[in-house]
Amino acid sequence: xxxxxxxGDGAGPAIEVAGLECGYDGKVVLKDVSFTVARQEIFFVIxxxxxxxxTLLRHLVGLHTPTRGTVQFLGRSFTDADAAGRREMLxxxxxxYQGGALWTSLTLRQNVALPLEEYTTLSRxxxxxxxxxxxxxxxxxxxxxxYPAEISGxxxxxxxxxxxxxxxxxxxxxxxPSAGLDPITSRKLDELVKHIRDTFGTTCVVVSHExxxxxxxxDRAIMLDRSExxxxxxxxxxxxxxxxxxxxxxxxxxxxxK
Amino acid sequence: MSARPxxxxxxxxxxxxxxxxxxxxxGAWRITEARPTWPEILGSTRPERVQLRLADxxxxxxxLLLFLFAAQQWCREQxxxxxxxxxxxxxxxxxxxxxxSHESSVPFDRTESFLTSVGVATENVAVQARGIFDFxxxxxxxxxxxxxxxxxxxWGDCLNEMQQCGAMALPIVSLISFLVGVTLAYTGAIVLRxxxxxxxxxxxxxxxxxxxxxxxxxxxVLAGRTGAAFAAHLGNMKANEEIDALETLGIPPxxxxxxxxxxxxxxMMPLLTLYANALGILGGGVVAYGLLSIPAAAYWIEMxxxxxxxxxxxxxxxxGAFGLIVGLAGCLRGxxxxxxxxxxxxxxxxxxxxxxxxxxxxxxxxxxxxxxxGI
Numbered sequence: 001x002x003x004x005x006x007x008g009d010g011a012g013p014a015i016e017v018a019g020l021e022c023g024y025d026g027k028v029v030l031k032d033v034s035f036t037v038a039r040q041e042i043f044f045v046i047x048x049x050x051x052x053x054x055t056l057l058r059h060l061v062g063l064h065t066p067t068r069g070t071v072q073f074l075g076r077s078f079t080d081a082d083a084a085g086r087r088e089m090l091x092x093x094x095x096x097y098q099g100g101a102l103w104t105s106l107t108l109r110q111n112v113a114l115p116l117e118e119y120t121t122l123s124r125x126x127x128x129x130x131x132x133x134x135x136x137x138x139x140x141x142x143x144x145x146x147y148p149a150e151i152s153g154x155x156x157x158x159x160x161x162x163x164x165x166x167x168x169x170x171x172x173x174x175x176x177p178s179a180g181l182d183p184i185t186s187r188k189l190d191e192l193v194k195h196i197r198d199t200f201g202t203t204c205v206v207v208s209h210e211x212x213x214x215x216x217x218x219d220r221a222i223m224l225d226r227s228e229x230x231x232x233x234x235x236x237x238x239x240x241x242x243x244x245x246x247x248x249x250x251x252x253x254x255x256x257x258k
Numbered sequence: 259m260s261a262r263p264x265x266x267x268x269x270x271x272x273x274x275x276x277x278x279x280x281x282x283x284x285g286a287w288r289i290t291e292a293r294p295t296w297p298e299i300l301g302s303t304r305p306e307r308v309q310l311r312l313a314d315x316x317x318x319x320x321x322l323l324l325f326l327f328a329a330q331q332w333c334r335e336q337x338x339x340x341x342x343x344x345x346x347x348x349x350x351x352x353x354x355x356x357x358x359s360h361e362s363s364v365p366f367d368r369t370e371s372f373l374t375s376v377g378v379a380t381e382n383v384a385v386q387a388r389g390i391f392d393f394x395x396x397x398x399x400x401x402x403x404x405x406x407x408x409x410x411x412x413w414g415d416c417l418n419e420m421q422q423c424g425a426m427a428l429p430i431v432s433l434i435s436f437l438v439g440v441t442l443a444y445t446g447a448i449v450l451r452x453x454x455x456x457x458x459x460x461x462x463x464x465x466x467x468x469x470x471x472x473x474x475x476x477x478x479v480l481a482g483r484t485g486a487a488f489a490a491h492l493g494n495m496k497a498n499e500e501i502d503a504l505e506t507l508g509i510p511p512x513x514x515x516x517x518x519x520x521x522x523x524x525x526m527m528p529l530l531t532l533y534a535n536a537l538g539i540l541g542g543g544v545v546a547y548g549l550l551s552i553p554a555a556a557y558w559i560e561m562x563x564x565x566x567x568x569x570x571x572x573x574x575x576x577x578g579a580f581g582l583i584v585g586l587a588g589c590l591r592g593x594x595x596x597x598x599x600x601x602x603x604x605x606x607x608x609x610x611x612x613x614x615x616x617x618x619x620x621x622x623x624x625x626x627x628x629x630x631x632g633i
Contacts, residue, residue, distance in 0.1 A: 091290050104598045119290045122324070129327065129360060130289070130320050136359035145366030149598050168289050168319035199348065 012075055014039045014171055014203035020069030022052065022059040029055045031229050035222050042197055042204045044214050044221035048252065051224040053207045057175055061095055062086060074170060091119055093171040094164030098179050100156035102148040108135060108159045109144040115166040134162040138192060154185040161192065171203045178210040190217055211255060223249055265317055268293040279305035284313035287322040296328035308333055311344035327356050393590045400513040416518035423484040424526035430479055435534035438471050439463055439541025447549055456550040457560050463542030464561035468573045472535040474621060476527060477580035481613035485588035488519055489609035492592025493602035511593065520585040527581030528574040535573065572633050576624050580617055587613035
């Protein structure tokens with residue numbers, strides 16, 4: 001969980017992105033991307049395939065360096081921080097990768113325990129208690145000593161989420177959490193995202209094109225477009241569907257209308 | 259996140275009255291930072307009733323839960339009453355969840371008895387042996403099918419593999435063969451100089467290289483370089499379900515993936531061996547000239563008196579067989595790989611070990627066979 005406060009939490013956005021330009025090998029994929037994510041918000045980055053959703057995510061979390069612009073987490077600049085500062089800030093967010101990205105040679109408990117071993121001075125017993133709790137919170141109690149190869153795809157994602165939550169981050173990024181899951185498992189994962197936000201006050205940034213999840217979960221969303229190389233819409237998904245004048249936004253969101 | 263400057267680090271203040279101890283938790287309780295421990299707070303006191311509560315503005319995460327859990331466990335063991343009612347409902351819920359996960363978590367016992375281990379290992383040997391025979395049989399059948407319809411053979415892949423395992427291996431084969439020739443020459447010179455038979459260094463190097471060292475050293479290099487690459491490539495394809503995709507299309511993976519590689523190695527190994535022989539002889543010649551002052555022409559003529567076509571042929575026959583062994587070991591281990599990153603790594607290691615073992619066995623068999631045949 002992020003730091004919960006007895007008697008109210010601090011103000012200020014969780015994430016501030018200003019004038020971000022992202023690309024690979026000199027090729028610009030996104031330019032002039034600016035948005036803010038409020039604390040404890042479930043924020044979606046949506047758009048069609050190839051529009052740069054995952055590229056944006058990889059640049060936000062430091063896997064790639066943006067060519068221009070700044071990213072701030074909880075009021076501190078991530079893009080301008082030195083190596084020690086970045087390492088410190090890495091503790092403030094967790095990331096759930098598309099396939100879970102669990103380390104296959106470690107059990108689920110060891111997967112969750114590794115960040116705790118790296119960043120805390122907790123005893124081995126305490127680390128195991130926390131790792132077990134995190135796995136219990138994602139519904140994997142009883143599977144602590146299983147290896148990733150021994151569990152299903154949905155369970156891998158949940159275990160990946162438990163690992164992302166290990167250090168009680170303030171912000172959790174989700175990269176296509178529903179990809180490859182059946183509708184029921186997908187819905188359960190959506191409920192889990194909501195539960196994490198409601199219980200722990202975590203800010204959740206979800207990269208997805210699953211319309212059911214977008215309408216069910218998103219407090220706010222930005223929509224990216226490949227031809228525009230940037231944001232073409234921002235707001236509540238339901239309002240975007242009903243009020244947006246951009247046909248690309250309405251077309252994208254109306255495919256999910258019941 | 260480090261705690262904000264205005265919020266002090268985690269603290270626990272105690273208020274004792276009679277047998278009752280009230281613990282008030284304040285500051286920022288952050289899992290990545292230091293916090294008070296329950297034994298520190300308790301000291302030498304043994305209260306019968308412990309009340310835990312949070313100060314206004316306290317910030318907390320799992321770190322606080324660990325502290326509360328330790329307090330709760332201590333109270334249970336001592337028979338003291340642990341009063342959690344003053345804690346927020348959310349904290350109590352999470353504490354109950356931690357308690358439940360602690361109680362319900364049962365370690366998964368993976369240990370097995372000695373007899374079971376022996377039984378499983380024995381069964382594995384049988385399964386592995388059968389796997390090898392199945393694989394060789396499948397290779398033979400696929401070869402027969404391809405001889406009947408050669409248009410199905412993937413010549414492009416084969417040529418690509420030839421380039422990878424042949425041309426691209428030239429630098430490393432050159433270096434190793436040259437140095438083997440140099441080493442042989444230095445070693446031979448120690449003995450030959452004692453008897454004044456310096457010129458026979460050419461015989462030792464020529465015969466050793468063409469009959470034995472050329473083929474063996476090239477095979478060792480290719481086992482480490484190409485065999486491991488085959489295993490890693492096929493193992494990765496298996497992990498990505500590419501092999502399954504071939505099977506569901508009715509295309510035998512052996513025909514599609516293994517035969518082009520086997521043919522490439524069987525063709526390139528003898529060629530590389532010829533090249534290695536030449537480089538080894540050159541390396542030996544350099545030492546013969548530099549150390550023993552034997553002119554190049556004398557070295558060359560003396561070598562021709564002992565090395566004949568049958569020696570070269572025996573080396574090349576072995577090279578072809580070694581190429582087959584390295585290719586089979588690499589492809590077999592790749593196709594047997596587990597569907598994980600660790601499985602691919604193990605397959606590459608296993609391919610090299612299997613190839614080296616089989617090379618040594620095959621070399622010994624060749625030595626006996628050539629001796630019986632008088633080659």
